[in-house]
Amino acid sequence: MKLKDVGEFGFIDRIKDGALIRKYLGLVGIGDDCALFKVEEGKSVLLTTDMLLERVHFLRDLMTPFQIGYKALAANLSDIAASGGVPKEAFVSLAVPENLSLEDLLEIYKGMKDLAKKFDVNITGGDTTTSLKDLVINIALTGEIDEELVLYRSGAKAGDIICVTDYLGDSAAGLDLILNHREEMHNFPTLTTKHFMPIPHIEQGRAISRSRLANSMMDISDGLASDIRHICKASKLGAVLHEERFPHSEEFNRYIAEFKPEYLKTAIGVGEDYCLLLTVSQENFAQLKKTLNDLGHQLYNVGEMIKGEDVYIVNKEGEKSILKLSGWDQFKEH
Amino acid sequence: MKLKDVGEFGFIDRIKDGALIRKYLGLVGIGDDCALFKVEEGKSVLLTTDMLLERVHFLRDLMTPFQIGYKALAANLSDIAASGGVPKEAFVSLAVPENLSLEDLLEIYKGMKDLAKKFDVNITGGDTTTSLKDLVINIALTGEIDEELVLYRSGAKAGDIICVTDYLGDSAAGLDLILNHREEMHNFPTLTTKHFMPIPHIEQGRAISRSRLANSMMDISDGLASDIRHICKASKLGAVLHEERFPHSEEFNRYIAEFKPEYLKTAIGVGEDYCLLLTVSQENFAQLKKTLNDLGHQLYNVGEMIKGEDVYIVNKEGEKSILKLSGWDQFKEH
Numbered sequence: 225m226k227l228k229d230v231g232e233f234g235f236i237d238r239i240k241d242g243a244l245i246r247k248y249l250g251l252v253g254i255g256d257d258c259a260l261f262k263v264e265e266g267k268s269v270l271l272t273t274d275m276l277l278e279r280v281h282f283l284r285d286l287m288t289p290f291q292i293g294y295k296a297l298a299a300n301l302s303d304i305a306a307s308g309g310v311p312k313e314a315f316v317s318l319a320v321p322e323n324l325s326l327e328d329l330l331e332i333y334k335g336m337k338d339l340a341k342k343f344d345v346n347i348t349g350g351d352t353t354t355s356l357k358d359l360v361i362n363i364a365l366t367g368e369i370d371e372e373l374v375l376y377r378s379g380a381k382a383g384d385i386i387c388v389t390d391y392l393g394d395s396a397a398g399l400d401l402i403l404n405h406r407e408e409m410h411n412f413p414t415l416t417t418k419h420f421m422p423i424p425h426i427e428q429g430r431a432i433s434r435s436r437l438a439n440s441m442m443d444i445s446d447g448l449a450s451d452i453r454h455i456c457k458a459s460k461l462g463a464v465l466h467e468e469r470f471p472h473s474e475e476f477n478r479y480i481a482e483f484k485p486e487y488l489k490t491a492i493g494v495g496e497d498y499c500l501l502l503t504v505s506q507e508n509f510a511q512l513k514k515t516l517n518d519l520g521h522q523l524y525n526v527g528e529m530i531k532g533e534d535v536y537i538v539n540k541e542g543e544k545s546i547l548k549l550s551g552w553d554q555f556k557e558h
Numbered sequence: 559m560k561l562k563d564v565g566e567f568g569f570i571d572r573i574k575d576g577a578l579i580r581k582y583l584g585l586v587g588i589g590d591d592c593a594l595f596k597v598e599e600g601k602s603v604l605l606t607t608d609m610l611l612e613r614v615h616f617l618r619d620l621m622t623p624f625q626i627g628y629k630a631l632a633a634n635l636s637d638i639a640a641s642g643g644v645p646k647e648a649f650v651s652l653a654v655p656e657n658l659s660l661e662d663l664l665e666i667y668k669g670m671k672d673l674a675k676k677f678d679v680n681i682t683g684g685d686t687t688t689s690l691k692d693l694v695i696n697i698a699l700t701g702e703i704d705e706e707l708v709l710y711r712s713g714a715k716a717g718d719i720i721c722v723t724d725y726l727g728d729s730a731a732g733l734d735l736i737l738n739h740r741e742e743m744h745n746f747p748t749l750t751t752k753h754f755m756p757i758p759h760i761e762q763g764r765a766i767s768r769s770r771l772a773n774s775m776m777d778i779s780d781g782l783a784s785d786i787r788h789i790c791k792a793s794k795l796g797a798v799l800h801e802e803r804f805p806h807s808e809e810f811n812r813y814i815a816e817f818k819p820e821y822l823k824t825a826i827g828v829g830e831d832y833c834l835l836l837t838v839s840q841e842n843f844a845q846l847k848k849t850l851n852d853l854g855h856q857l858y859n860v861g862e863m864i865k866g867e868d869v870y871i872v873n874k875e876g877e878k879s880i881l882k883l884s885g886w887d888q889f890k891e892h
Binding site for chain 1: 592593594595596597599602603604605606607608609610611613614615637638640641643647649651652653682683684685687688689690691692694696698700701703705708
């Protein structure tokens with residue numbers, strides 16, 4: 225069955241079910257000109273938006289429609305996590321090519337709804353249109369937060385410890401397995417799952433912002449090598465990263481040993497980790513780590529902020545040099 | 559110059575200028591993980607989102623980049639107008655093909671900024687990514703409104719007068735001129751301008767919602783023939799449209815006389831009028847019309863809501879029949 229068999233409004237009728245997790249304050253949902261929602265008194269609104277295109281950001285023959293929907297929403301949830309907010313309302317725009325079946329389209333929504341339910345997020349509205357060739361997904365996601373709890377990229381201080389909330393490079397390793405070592409993928413189930421279905425660090429982001437212990441935060445989408453530069457630029461500081469401190473999963477280490485890819489690029493140059501990158505003063509680090517550990521989460525020290533504007537890496541031999549790896553900027557030639 | 563010559567963050571630096579019209583309450587703008595904004599106390603948030611694709615919704619060789627940006631934002635503003643709200647924050651996602659120059663991209667932003675300035679709207683954030691072939695634009699736009707002033711599609715009552723706030727069919731006629739009669743376009747400057755650069759009826763929408771005189775409202779994007787069906791469905795009513803009452807511009811009438819297109823299709827079957835479609839009780843009509851006239855705006859009576867579920871048209875000879883024309887549903891075969 226194709227989208228054209230049911231029409232835009234027939235499609236809306238089919239996706240309404242299960243789209244609203246929380247009771248909808250605002251009365252208007254999918255199908256009217258606008259969605260209406262209330263914001264809790266005293267809170268500010270966070271909004272993030274991401275556009276994903278087939279063949280640029282994902283390949284339809286490598287991911288199930290469920291995974292495509294899940295991951296698209298996960299990337300947006302990670303942005304809300306990075307500000308320390310509570311995610312609320314998702315607005316999904318889809319441009320659908322002729323060769324995508326209605327069943328696949330509903331599976332994309334199922335992937336989004338599954339993840340939305342976990343984090344108490346409504347799929348509140350959106351826009352569905354046709355595409356001549358590639359599937360395009362744009363999600364706009366709102367969140368709420370107390371304004372004084374928002375963590376910015378610009379708040380880092382010289383001397384701050386640079387922290388991450390998860391193993392680095394699992395997603396990058398998963399992607400390489402999917403693209404280049406499909407016959408051995410099954411030996412690394414965590415890596416491929418972390419690439420296809422990352423769990424956004426909403427709980428960690430909330431705990432960190434509520435603790436008021438951190439100075440700056442963002443999420444790692446382009447790789448630590450690239451993303452730390454945003455914190456440096458916004459905070460007018462430099463950074464030193466310590467390779468020997470980079471946290472890795474057992475599967476990641478096994479993957480590195482077996483396939484011998486360029487280690488540093490895989491660990492910090494590809495991205496899609498969707499964990500948090502934050503800075504915290506030396507004196508607050510232990511308390512913040514305990515706060516997260518008590519909730520069953522992790523905090524790893526991977527470096528420190530310094531005066532200046534350069535980003536250095538200290539390799540496993542203790543040699544310090546300017547970090548050349550810049551991570552993923554899709555507009556630059558690679 | 560190409561986007562890749564400056565990179566994503568070089569591009570952000572170039573579009574920041576003039577993007578924020580109002581003072582920005584929330585401190586974070588373009589370039590952080592999320593945008594943060596405050597909502598006036600007691601107000602609710604409206605959010606609308608629209609995705610436009612090259613070759614599906616617009617042709618790059620028929621429109622200037624400025625017009626593409628202008629019109630993309632205009633369509634979203636029209637949705638906020640349709641709810642009676644005040645537009646506030648725009649979030650722009652762009653997927654940019656290799657063959658679009660940086661200059662053209664900045665012109666697209668200029669078109670958006672020009673219109674945004676007219677309606678005191680901030681371009682607050684967004685996402686820029688690459689596309690393999692077609693330009694894709696998604697805008698998510700927020701607005702504010704008192705919840706009790708929101709007008710829905712579902713509020714129409716049997717006996718209500720069906721009204722529109724502008725001439726019908728100008729944009730459709732303009733499109734036909736652009737596509738099929740380019741050498742005579744210059745004789746119909748208003749029609750082509752209304753197609754390329756429609757003025758969203760924000761002021762009219764505000765005045766109508768604040769008057770509390772109307773029962774239901776939406777904007778005309780797919781054509782009156784299609785859009786009145788949404789009000790009928792949501793309000794569980796039927797409608798009668800009167801062809802002889804349809805308001806038309808002098809240029810539209812001249813275009814019809816000269817090119818003899820299918821009249822009804824052009825007037826109510828193509829759309830992109832981006833004016834408002836509303837229903838108001840018989841007793842409130844005159845007062846609402848005066849309210850709009852006093853502001854220099856128009857209100858035209860084009861039919862009435864009836865019990866039942868069918869949509870009828872009364873032609874210029876006074877003959878009543880079921881309206882077959884359904885307007886634009888892009889997913890259905892035409």
